[in-house]
Amino acid sequence: MRVRFAPSPTGFLHIGNARTAVINHLVAQKENADLIIRIEDTDKERSTKESEISIMEDLKWMGIKWTESPEMGGDYGPYRQTERFDIYKEYTDKLIANGGAFRCFCTREDVEADKEDAVKNNKPFMDRCRNLSTEEQEKLVSQGKEFTVKFKVPEGETISFNDLIKGDISFKSEHIGGDFIIVRSDGFPVYNYIVIIDDTLMKITHVIRGEDHLSNTPKQILIARALGLPEPQYAHMPLLIGDDKKKLSKRHGITSVDLYKKEGYLPEALVNYLGLLGWATESGEEIMTQERLIELFSISNIGKSAAVFDFRKLRWMNGQYIKNYDLKEITDMFIPYLEDGGFDLSGTDRERIESIISLVRGNCEVLSDIVNYMGIFLYEINEPDEKTESLLKEDYSGDIIKIASELIGCLSESDFIEKLIPGIKEKTEHKGKKLFHPLRALFTGALSGPELDLALPLIGYDKTKKRIEYCREKYLK
RNA sequence: GUCCCCGUCGUCUAGGGGUCUAGGACACCGGGUUUUCAUCUCGGCAGCAGGGGUUCGAAUCCCCUCGGGGAUGCCA
Numbered sequence: 001m002r003v004r005f006a007p008s009p010t011g012f013l014h015i016g017n018a019r020t021a022v023i024n025h026l027v028a029q030k031e032n033a034d035l036i037i038r039i040e041d042t043d044k045e046r047s048t049k050e051s052e053i054s055i056m057e058d059l060k061w062m063g064i065k066w067t068e069s070p071e072m073g074g075d076y077g078p079y080r081q082t083e084r085f086d087i088y089k090e091y092t093d094k095l096i097a098n099g100g101a102f103r104c105f106c107t108r109e110d111v112e113a114d115k116e117d118a119v120k121n122n123k124p125f126m127d128r129c130r131n132l133s134t135e136e137q138e139k140l141v142s143q144g145k146e147f148t149v150k151f152k153v154p155e156g157e158t159i160s161f162n163d164l165i166k167g168d169i170s171f172k173s174e175h176i177g178g179d180f181i182i183v184r185s186d187g188f189p190v191y192n193y194i195v196i197i198d199d200t201l202m203k204i205t206h207v208i209r210g211e212d213h214l215s216n217t218p219k220q221i222l223i224a225r226a227l228g229l230p231e232p233q234y235a236h237m238p239l240l241i242g243d244d245k246k247k248l249s250k251r252h253g254i255t256s257v258d259l260y261k262k263e264g265y266l267p268e269a270l271v272n273y274l275g276l277l278g279w280a281t282e283s284g285e286e287i288m289t290q291e292r293l294i295e296l297f298s299i300s301n302i303g304k305s306a307a308v309f310d311f312r313k314l315r316w317m318n319g320q321y322i323k324n325y326d327l328k329e330i331t332d333m334f335i336p337y338l339e340d341g342g343f344d345l346s347g348t349d350r351e352r353i354e355s356i357i358s359l360v361r362g363n364c365e366v367l368s369d370i371v372n373y374m375g376i377f378l379y380e381i382n383e384p385d386e387k388t389e390s391l392l393k394e395d396y397s398g399d400i401i402k403i404a405s406e407l408i409g410c411l412s413e414s415d416f417i418e419k420l421i422p423g424i425k426e427k428t429e430h431k432g433k434k435l436f437h438p439l440r441a442l443f444t445g446a447l448s449g450p451e452l453d454l455a456l457p458l459i460g461y462d463k464t465k466k467r468i469e470y471c472r473e474k475y476l477k
Numbered sequence: 478g479u480c481c482c483c484g485u486c487g488u489c490u491a492g493g494g495g496u497c498u499a500g501g502a503c504a505c506c507g508g509g510u511u512u513u514c515a516u517c518u519c520g521g522c523a524g525c526a527g528g529g530g531u532u533c534g535a536a537u538c539c540c541c542u543c544g545g546g547g548a549u550g551c552c553a
Contacts (some may be wrong), residue, residue, distance in 0.1 A: 159479080279490075
């Protein structure tokens with residue numbers, strides 16, 4: 001079994017394409033199949049090398065494993081379509097020679113008018129150049145007239161195939177929109193044409209791709225037939241859509257994998273979420289190792305309907321991974337986010353960093369959340385935000401600040417942890433929310449965060465004292 | 478316009494004629510734990526798009542309508 005992922009390098013790896021890649025990867029791992037990466041770069045306006053590089057990086061980051069690619073090579077290369085033009089040329093010549101394709105000299109205006117006419121009269125579109133003889137075609141070419149090459153759609157045929165996800169699909173040839181371009185006027189071949197050539201030449205057995213390609217499939221099958229090539233099995237995955245049920249785009253939030261990486265999503269969580277979208281396990285388990293995911297996965301249990309991409313659930317899932325990851329490893333992952341967030345860790349030993357992370361990881365859903373909590377332990381003073389400030393200005397907070405300030409002077413490094421909070425409680429007679437909320441604000445400058453009892457030892461005596469003094473100065477006039 | 482695909486809680490889904498008073502997860506709401514927030518835990522709210530059939534019986538099968546998505550000449 002051989003499957004493929006064939007991105008076009010026209011931007012960053014989109015989350016929808018990432019899902020296709022993940023599914024292909026899961027299938028390949030499950031069936032011990034080859035996974036081929038092919039770069040579909042025939043859109044010369046939009047394809048860029050940088051895009052190809054970033055897509056490959058994102059795939060690697062997600063842990064996708066492939067067996068053939070442009071950089072790795074393989075027995076069926078080259079794996080970049082722009083490097084295969086001589087192959088396509090051969091097939092194009094063959095098609096023109098056997099009447100399967102023809103040169104079309106129509107202008108855009110001609111075609112537009114003809115199509116409009118066809119729609120208006122509710123009859124299939126017929127191309128003007130469809131019946132040009134070879135001689136007439138040659139003559140126009142020699143006159144220097146611009147042309148495209150078109151596939152001549154046979155009349156009265158039915159194209160049907162069994163889609164592994166959608167089931168039996170069938171199209172009548174007169175409904176696929178008429179003769180279609182396979183080579184542009186600039187000589188570049190078009191996706192719909194070469195995709196099937198490459199799939200068969202690369203011995204792809206199962207084409208697993210997005211549903212947006214479903215209506216293109218009959219065209220590709222027709223080309224295969226005309227060329228005497230075998231047809232692969234197809235599996236069209238339902239699309240990923242936004243919460244407004246529309247195609248996922250920028251306005252739905254972040255849609256490219258590199259941005260998820262930047263925000264601090266773990267590749268394991270992304271793969272878990274993407275791999276599980278569209279189906280469910282029998283037992284209902286959702287947080288799974290990749291091995292488990294592969295074990296339970298089957299292309300046949302993917303549902304048929306489009307799925308809304310749920311950012312909230314992905315976040316939750318990512319948080320689960322953060323909470324359960326090996327402490328040393330997750331610390332390594334957090335550190336770059338801390339450095340980006342402006343924290344200087346050079347004076348802090350590794351053990352202390354790990355202790356802090358072990359305490360605050362529960363508050364993080366994405367790695368970048370860590371910057372909200374690290375200041376509690378590393379900065380001398382954490383400037384309270386507006387809400388925290390208004391809490392600190394309350395009378396009951398004032399009591400606490402006053403008592404804390406009196407007490408801290410009598411306490412030392414060795415006993416402040418066990419005596420400070422109990423002492424404040426006793427003297428102020430505050431308890432519950434009225435006690436702990438102001439305390440939290442006082443010690444951390446925020447209204448939420450890690451457990452106070454555990455945080456205090458990590459904050460230390462000096463910082464605690466400074467913060468109390470700071471708040472006394474500021475709020476206790 | 479035409480063709481193709483799809484339609485179970487807000488979201489992802491389980492369920493494929495009786496075991497469905499429709500199950501789970503995220504989100505949301507409430508209780509408990511935490512002498513605070515979060516975490517964790519327990520509970521609750523909430524759905525078969527609509528209408529016709531078929532059947533003793535339909536979320537499950539068929540038809541229609543509606544809704545959404547996709548394709549339809551130089552994107553992939």
